[in-house]
Amino acid sequence: MEDSKVTFSPALQQLRREHVFLRADMDIFYEITEEIEFESGPAVVQQFAKLYEQISSFNEKLKAHSKREEEGLFPMMARRLGENDRTIEAMEYEHEKAEQHLRDFLTEAEKAGLNINENDAQMITVYAVQAHATLIQHFAKEEKALFPLAENILSNDEKKELERLLLVIS
Structure with missing residues (x-):
């Protein structure tokens, strides 16, 4: 089903809109990862500090979205969908995979501390690149398959309940 032909309920529209903002943040941190990859010397460490700040902020926003x-x-x-369907299990696995990449990035960056060198910064940055790739694919799956499926299988009452839930889950 082509997602552009589906009119989404307010709750699903909200989740899609959150993807837009998350992607904008991801674009920023991905640009920084590219600079780190192609730079050398002190510029790498400076860019890495920016990347750390960007990922820290992004991680909190992603956690809130994932929780909803x-x-x-x-x-x-x-x-x-029933107990034999693995759609939601697959989505949860992708959440965990992306969150693990971000945790690995933050953990390794904190271990390296202020004395991080160019090579370590470049190696740790790979986790951010992996998180980006995972999330780009994941968001596309949700928007092209999961959200249209939700629109079709959830009742109007469930969609209203979801809308209410999204307000209280933060």
Whole structure:
């Protein structure tokens, strides 16, 4: 189903809109990863400090978005899809994979501390690149398949309940 032909309920529109803002942040941190890859010397360490700040901020926003999906949308869909369907399980796995890449980046950056060198900065940056790749694919799957599926299988009452839930899950 082509997502452009589906009119989404307010709750699903909200989740899609959050992707737009998350992608904008991802574009910024991805540009920094490219600069780190192609720079050398002290510029790499300076860019890495910017990347760390960007990833730290992004990680908090992503956690909030993931929580709304995992505590709101996913359980509703799982009830409708039944226990033999693995759609939601796959989405949760992708959340975990992206979050693990971000955790690895932040953990390794904190271990390296202020004395980080160019090589370590470039190696640790790979985690940010991996998170970016995972999330780009994941958002596309949600927008092209999961959200249209949710629009079709959830009742109007469930969509209203989801809208209410998204307000209280933060």
